[in-house]
Amino acid sequence: MNAFDLTEDQHDCLQELINVAMGQASDQLARYLDTFVYLKVPSIEQVRSEHLFDSLNHDLKATAIVSQGFFGYEGIRGEALLMYQPLDSNRLADLLGYEADELSFDEQMIDLSSILTTTFLNVFASQIDNQMSYSAPRLLSTNLTKVNEHIQQQSFNWDFALKVKISYQVTDYSFNCDMVLLIPEEAINNIKAVIDRILADF
Amino acid sequence: MLNELCGDLSNRLNTGILILDNNFKILMWNRFLEVHANKSDKQVIGKSIFTVFPELPKKWFERKLSSVLQLKNQSFCGWEQRHHLFELSHSRPITTDSDFMAQNCTFLPIEVKGEVERICILIEDVTDVCHYQTQLNKVLQELALSNRIDGLTQAFNRKHWEECLAAEFSRAQRYKQDLALVMLDLDQFKLLNDTYGHQGGDKVLIDIAEVINGLLRMGDLFGRYGGEEFAVILPNTGLTGANDVAERIRKAIASNAIEYQDKNINATVSIGVAVMDEYDTRYEDIISRADIALYKAKNSGRNQVCLAKERIIS
Amino acid sequence: MSTNVLICDDSNLARKQVLRSLPENLSTDVQLAKDGQEALDILRNQDIDILFLDLTMPVIDGLGVLQAMKDEGINLPVFVISADVQPEMQSRVLSLGAKAFLRKPIELDTLNEHLSNHGFL
Numbered sequence: 001m002n003a004f005d006l007t008e009d010q011h012d013c014l015q016e017l018i019n020v021a022m023g024q025a026s027d028q029l030a031r032y033l034d035t036f037v038y039l040k041v042p043s044i045e046q047v048r049s050e051h052l053f054d055s056l057n058h059d060l061k062a063t064a065i066v067s068q069g070f071f072g073y074e075g076i077r078g079e080a081l082l083m084y085q086p087l088d089s090n091r092l093a094d095l096l097g098y099e100a101d102e103l104s105f106d107e108q109m110i111d112l113s114s115i116l117t118t119t120f121l122n123v124f125a126s127q128i129d130n131q132m133s134y135s136a137p138r139l140l141s142t143n144l145t146k147v148n149e150h151i152q153q154q155s156f157n158w159d160f161a162l163k164v165k166i167s168y169q170v171t172d173y174s175f176n177c178d179m180v181l182l183i184p185e186e187a188i189n190n191i192k193a194v195i196d197r198i199l200a201d202f
Numbered sequence: 203m204l205n206e207l208c209g210d211l212s213n214r215l216n217t218g219i220l221i222l223d224n225n226f227k228i229l230m231w232n233r234f235l236e237v238h239a240n241k242s243d244k245q246v247i248g249k250s251i252f253t254v255f256p257e258l259p260k261k262w263f264e265r266k267l268s269s270v271l272q273l274k275n276q277s278f279c280g281w282e283q284r285h286h287l288f289e290l291s292h293s294r295p296i297t298t299d300s301d302f303m304a305q306n307c308t309f310l311p312i313e314v315k316g317e318v319e320r321i322c323i324l325i326e327d328v329t330d331v332c333h334y335q336t337q338l339n340k341v342l343q344e345l346a347l348s349n350r351i352d353g354l355t356q357a358f359n360r361k362h363w364e365e366c367l368a369a370e371f372s373r374a375q376r377y378k379q380d381l382a383l384v385m386l387d388l389d390q391f392k393l394l395n396d397t398y399g400h401q402g403g404d405k406v407l408i409d410i411a412e413v414i415n416g417l418l419r420m421g422d423l424f425g426r427y428g429g430e431e432f433a434v435i436l437p438n439t440g441l442t443g444a445n446d447v448a449e450r451i452r453k454a455i456a457s458n459a460i461e462y463q464d465k466n467i468n469a470t471v472s473i474g475v476a477v478m479d480e481y482d483t484r485y486e487d488i489i490s491r492a493d494i495a496l497y498k499a500k501n502s503g504r505n506q507v508c509l510a511k512e513r514i515i516s
Numbered sequence: 517m518s519t520n521v522l523i524c525d526d527s528n529l530a531r532k533q534v535l536r537s538l539p540e541n542l543s544t545d546v547q548l549a550k551d552g553q554e555a556l557d558i559l560r561n562q563d564i565d566i567l568f569l570d571l572t573m574p575v576i577d578g579l580g581v582l583q584a585m586k587d588e589g590i591n592l593p594v595f596v597i598s599a600d601v602q603p604e605m606q607s608r609v610l611s612l613g614a615k616a617f618l619r620k621p622i623e624l625d626t627l628n629e630h631l632s633n634h635g636f637l
Contacts, residue, residue, distance in 0.1 A: 012528045027600050027601050104283065114275070122275060
């Protein structure tokens with residue numbers, strides 16, 4: 001029995017928490033970006049660490065990967081990896097509200113990632129009566145070996161990853177982005193405790 | 203008392219703290235900034251951040267801060283994206299690459315009753331990190347390069363040069379283009395070493411490499427093939443062209459006096475030239491034929507160019 | 517005469533939340549669907565008086581259901597319940613024929629107001 005075995009109810013509750021977080025996040029984003037944001041149903045998968053690499057490899061025709069650490073109370077923390085398909089960088093700058101040459105491509109990726117990650121996680125946190133802090137986002141190499149090295153060098157041990165695949169579609173600027181939340185085992189236990197509290201209300 | 207303690211602490215931090223209202227006016231700053239910006243409270247408190255720090259890219263900054271205000275999210279700007287935002291002097295005793303402090307800036311929303319009324323900017327001095335990381339990157343780059351370069355002559359080392367040849371060979375075959383190879387061997391190098399010592403020999407190699415390099419075009423690939431052997435790949439070049447290049451090199455080397463310890467050393471090279479033909483199946487084939495031509499040059503009195511025989515197999 | 521209610525949401529939790537929010541003085545026969553396809557199957561074959569519809573669902577999502585209902589002439593009041601309340605989403609939903617857009621998590625007062633506005637209370 002591994003730490004990440006969720007009962008059907010727990011899984012369902014987590015899915016709904018994520019759905020609601022996504023819904024609100026897309027609303028906030030839409031207002032900020034002044035465009036229509038369409039988030040497709042997230043798929044939530046549990047992935048064992050040794051399979052994560054393969055799992056990412058499968059999806060990874062990524063042009064860029066940005067990583068950002070997050071940490072909240074009650075030991076709930078992890079790392080968010082955002083993986084992007086090839087992007088038109090001029091339009092991306094436009095989307096973010098800058099002139100094309102005001103922002104380097106790296107900066108655009110980091111800005112956008114930070115916005116996507118923190119908006120989503122802030123809403124998620126508020127639903128579980130928590131609050132997140134974040135480390136600075138970093139642009140990782142798209143070299144798969146380097147990404148794997150990075151994953152293995154994490155300062156905490158994690159055995160399971162929660163892979164939440166969110167497809168952000170933005171009108172006229174459609175891009176696909178996968179968000180993977182890496183969550184260490186003890187944090188998963190803490191999340192389960194929160195979920196159980198919510199379920200108890202029912 | 204806790205307030206006083208916090209106030210005291212904020213003034214001892216090695217991080218800048220700047221608090222703005224949502225009209226970008228500065229409400230508060232700490233000693234770190236006072237010291238590094240070299241301005242007084244009077245010049246700063248209550249003034250627009252753009253007046254106090256005119257170096258800030260206004261439009262970019264406003265847009266960045268608007269995301270904090272609207273989304274109630276924190277935002278960052280690291281030294282790897284922009285070396286610094288605020289022109290602050292750094293206090294590093296070591297020589298660094300810039301007069302200004304390299305910064306990591308964090309922009310935090312401060313909510314009052316659900317609305318973001320204030321923004322806190324944390325400015326971290328990362329001049330050291332920037333310096334060391336930049337050095338590291340440079341060294342890594344040099345290391346990568348050195349894996350391809352012969353340390354003495356700065357020509358490509360044999361491994362890399364052969365890789366280049368393999369690639370050029372494929373390309374020439376695929377697009378049916380010309381490819382020529384020039385192999386050069388220093389004449390009587392052992393004698394030279396015995397006469398002038400190894401250092402003299404090295405000097406000769408270095409100078410000759412320089413001469414050869416100077417006569418090549420962009421796209422020609424020059425490598426050190428062996429101890430006293432060099433080789434040049436000439437893409438898109440036929441026999442006549444390759445012969446011209448080889449002859450020019452031979453002449454230049456023969457007429458070049460190499461200075462070494464108040465002496466003048468005269469060196470010459472023997473050269474073999476081969477072009478890719480329809481019977482070649484691997485790049486090694488061209489090397490073989492150029493080598494044979496080279497030996498012929500050696501045996502015919504040195505200091506000359508020999509062309510590999512054209513193969514016509516009926 | 518009881519009111520036939522269909523609640524469509526991929527989350528069991530969310531379905532329960534809607535169920536618990538229904539006013540007590542409304543006599544109801546409730547059915548549950550976990551995605552748009554299931555919902556449409558029920559709508560095509562049975563008499564439903566109110567549909568509570570989530571937007572983000574697999575197989576066929578909320579917008580898909582509304583479009584299908586419009587195309588097939590299935591007419592009944594639809595109350596969309598979603599966390600995504602961005603203006604354009606709201607206008608899309610309403611232009612596809614939904615009667616109301618309720619924000620998740622549901623507020624009882626808002627729900628009651630909408631129900632009474634449409635003659636159910």
